[in-house]
Amino acid sequence: MIRILKRLFHMMKQHKGRLYLGIVLSMVNNILGIVPIICGVWTIKVIWDDANGLAALRSNHVFYLLGVIIGSILVRWLFAYVRASKQDSIVHEVTTAERLKIGDILKRVSLGFLQKKNMGELTTAITTDLAFFEMQAMNVINNIVDSYIFLILTIICLFFFSPALGLAAFLAIIISSVGLQLIEYQSRKNSPIRQESINEMADEIVQYVRGMAVVKSFKQEGVASEGLYRSYKKSREINIRLERNFAPCDALHRLGLYLGTSAITIITAFLALNGKIDLPMALMMIVYSYVMFNTIEAADNSMHILEMLDTIAEKLQSIETAEFIDKDGRDISINYYDIDFKDVSFSYDSREVLSHVSFHIPQNTTTAIVGPSGSGKTTICSLLARFYDIQSGEITIGGRNVKEFTCDSLLKNISMVFQNVYLFHDTIRNNILFGNPLANEDDMIAAAKAACCHDFIMALPDGYDTVIGEGGSTLSGGEKQRVSIARAMLKDAPIVILDEATASVDPENEHLIQQAISALTHGKTIIVIAHRLATIENADQILVIDEGRVVQRGTHKELANEAGLYQRFIHIREKAEGWAIGQNERGVIHGQNMDR
Numbered sequence: 001m002i003r004i005l006k007r008l009f010h011m012m013k014q015h016k017g018r019l020y021l022g023i024v025l026s027m028v029n030n031i032l033g034i035v036p037i038i039c040g041v042w043t044i045k046v047i048w049d050d051a052n053g054l055a056a057l058r059s060n061h062v063f064y065l066l067g068v069i070i071g072s073i074l075v076r077w078l079f080a081y082v083r084a085s086k087q088d089s090i091v092h093e094v095t096t097a098e099r100l101k102i103g104d105i106l107k108r109v110s111l112g113f114l115q116k117k118n119m120g121e122l123t124t125a126i127t128t129d130l131a132f133f134e135m136q137a138m139n140v141i142n143n144i145v146d147s148y149i150f151l152i153l154t155i156i157c158l159f160f161f162s163p164a165l166g167l168a169a170f171l172a173i174i175i176s177s178v179g180l181q182l183i184e185y186q187s188r189k190n191s192p193i194r195q196e197s198i199n200e201m202a203d204e205i206v207q208y209v210r211g212m213a214v215v216k217s218f219k220q221e222g223v224a225s226e227g228l229y230r231s232y233k234k235s236r237e238i239n240i241r242l243e244r245n246f247a248p249c250d251a252l253h254r255l256g257l258y259l260g261t262s263a264i265t266i267i268t269a270f271l272a273l274n275g276k277i278d279l280p281m282a283l284m285m286i287v288y289s290y291v292m293f294n295t296i297e298a299a300d301n302s303m304h305i306l307e308m309l310d311t312i313a314e315k316l317q318s319i320e321t322a323e324f325i326d327k328d329g330r331d332i333s334i335n336y337y338d339i340d341f342k343d344v345s346f347s348y349d350s351r352e353v354l355s356h357v358s359f360h361i362p363q364n365t366t367t368a369i370v371g372p373s374g375s376g377k378t379t380i381c382s383l384l385a386r387f388y389d390i391q392s393g394e395i396t397i398g399g400r401n402v403k404e405f406t407c408d409s410l411l412k413n414i415s416m417v418f419q420n421v422y423l424f425h426d427t428i429r430n431n432i433l434f435g436n437p438l439a440n441e442d443d444m445i446a447a448a449k450a451a452c453c454h455d456f457i458m459a460l461p462d463g464y465d466t467v468i469g470e471g472g473s474t475l476s477g478g479e480k481q482r483v484s485i486a487r488a489m490l491k492d493a494p495i496v497i498l499d500e501a502t503a504s505v506d507p508e509n510e511h512l513i514q515q516a517i518s519a520l521t522h523g524k525t526i527i528v529i530a531h532r533l534a535t536i537e538n539a540d541q542i543l544v545i546d547e548g549r550v551v552q553r554g555t556h557k558e559l560a561n562e563a564g565l566y567q568r569f570i571h572i573r574e575k576a577e578g579w580a581i582g583q584n585e586r587g588v589i590h591g592q593n594m595d596r
Contacts, residue, residue: 004310005144008137011098011313015090019141022087026142029079030150035072037287039065045280088138095134098316102126108324108407110388124202125319129312136305143302154292162276164267165285172260172293179253186245188307192314194242197235204231257293264289325389329406334398337363337413337494337525339384344393346383353379354548356393361541363494366526368536370569371545377529380545381497384527385414397495415488417517419500421480428457429464431483435490444490451486451516453479485516496521498528533570542566 012019046061102125151173159166204227265286272282339361346354354376361367369377383390386402395402402410415435423431432444439447444464448454456479460466468474475483488496498517514535530536537556544552544559544566552564559566 004306004313005141007313008141008309012090012094015093018086018090022083022090022138023142023145025079025083025086027146027149029076029083030146031153032072032076032079034288034291035068037284037291039069040284040287042280044283045278087142091134091138094137095130098130099126102316102319105320105322105324108326109322110325122319124199125312125315128198128202129315133309133312137309140302140305140309144306151292162267162271164271165264168263168267169260169292172256172263175256175259176253176293177256179249179251179256182249183246183253186242186249188310192311193238194308194311197231197238201228201231201235204228261289261293325386326405326407326410328403329409330404331409332400332405333409334400334413336398338396338398339495339525339527340394340396341380342394342396344383344390344395346379346388346390352548354383354390357545357548357550358393359543359550359553361525361527363525364523365540366521366528366538368539368542369527369529369545370531370536370542370566375545376548377545378499381416381499381527381529384497385416386410413493414495414497415491415493416497416499417481417484417488421477421484423468423475423480423483425467425469427462427465427467428460428483431468432464432486432490435487436492439490447486447490448483450489450519451482453482453486453516456482482516489516489519493524495525496527498526498530500529500531544569 009016009019043065106122155166155169155173158169268277268282268285268289271277272279277285341357341359344354344357345352357376357380359367369380371377379388382388383395384397384402386395386405386407389403397410397413424434429444432448433439435447436443445454448457448464457464457466498521526539528535528539533556536542539556541553542556542559543550544564546565552559552562552566554562560570561567
């Protein structure tokens with residue numbers, strides 16, 4: 001317990017002054033909660049004395065009583081208000097800082113880190129876990145710290161009042177603590193299991209929602225939801241099992257408290273019968289024995305939550321301690337943009353993707369990369385942008401190793417247009433300005449016009465202020481592609497990477513996108529991955545990749561006359577691009593080559 005509290009205090013160390021002040025105010029507030037009991041005992045004593053002729057009951061006694069009660073209520077209200085205003089906002093500030101920190105970390109880690117952490121785990125860490133932390137952390141800290149400090153002070157007072165009462169309370173706490181320790185042990189053992197179950201459910205939900213179009217098109221709702229229902233059932237079984245393990249420990253904890261209350265009641269009655277304390281004091285002690293152990297019952301519920309908070313903190317720490325890919329990088333400016341791969345090898349875990357790859361790309365030239373699917377083309381571009389680190393060799397831009405750069409100083413030199421475009425659930429304006437947030441309106445519109453998307457944007461209900469769906473779902477594939485090109489044009493980086501930018505675009509939009517790409521790449525160093533001959537035949541050099549190696553290089557004309565993979569690629573593409581759907585004389589639809 002102390003270890004976890006120290007971890008939570010460490011997470012809030014920047015606000016420790018307000019945190020400690022809040023704890024003190026909360027503790028004093030709890031102590032003032034005894035005032036009504038004291039007032040009740042005092043009232044009974046005054047009435048008792050009046051009935052026995054020991055002292056007359058006077059009207060000012062009522063005013064004293066009202067004054068004390070009202071005063072204690074006002075003081076408690078004031079302390080509660082000050083505590084809430086100083087302390088309650090701490091967790092909101094901490095969780096906001098944690099979310100921003102995680103966002104910054106995810107920008108600077110290798111993509112391999114994101115692949116090892118499933119989406120459900122990352123999603124729950126940033127959303128559900130931090131929301132739980134935000135709702136529970138401060139209450140748990142106050143409950144546990146207040147409870148134990150209050151109880152320690154109470155037991156000390158009881159020892160001075162009567163050693164027997166102090167000993168009874170102390171033994172009750174020992175029995176209760178054994179139960180709490182067992183609760184803590186069970187929670188520590190089971191919290192990771194519960195957290196894993198939550199992560200699994202989140203991952204299944206993300207996959208189910210993302211794959212809904214495929215699920216509907218193949219009419220496989222039942223099959224697709226099997227994993228989702230399985231994760232729900234697993235979560236239910238885990239939670240039931242955890243509650244069964246928790247119940248005996250909780251029962252032992254509560255037994256200790258009930259035994260303590262009973263012991264204090266019996267001892268107090270015995271002391272009253274022997275004339276060692278008067279009746280009003282005995283009544284106060286009996287009533288108080290129930291109140292003093294209520295604070296520990298609050299700590300009982302908090303103990304289980306405390307272990308869950310520890311699991312969340314552990315998960316956040318595993319993200320926050322991830323190694324930055326640019327931890328040794330510096331802000332570097334370069335004057336020219338030649339690109340060199342020197343004996344580069346790279347593997348995804350144990351699967352080798354590139355093996356001893358070397359090539360040179362002069363600045364302001366176009367290099368096309370072709371090869372079979374899975375040969376390593378996209379990986380080359382990802383390594384250049386340092387989404388991953390190579391295992392051996394060296395990659396340089398402008399004569400500087402990419403490992404010398406920070407991610408920001410490296411990527412400010414590179415614009416990337418992907419085959420699978422991702423647009424944010426935001427306005428079109430902000431999606432384009434993502435390439436350069438400091439650009440003015442005129443520059444943004446000029447980029448849109450150059451990317452051939454200004455006209456369709458202006459035809460939308462709100463023009464550039466039209467909010468598009470997540471991932472750009474409310475736009476067509478060609479429209480999304482042109483917006484992404486406008487975004488890249490606004491960035492105006494000297495190196496442009498085009499990864500199958502026109503592969504899945506319909507012919508109607510292709511000429512617009514080709515026109516936009518021509519505007520984007522003018523005067524730049526270009527790396528293009530493509531399968532269309534029209535895209536690559538005018539490149540200054542073509543690199544042919546097969547099984548992670550550069551097997552051919554040269555111009556289109558040179559490679560077309562050279563036996564090898566590229567020549568076979570040309571023949572396949574010519575047949576594919578000349579293929580169309582037609583009908584024979586009997587009206588049967590079939591494929592035919594239009595170039596024959």
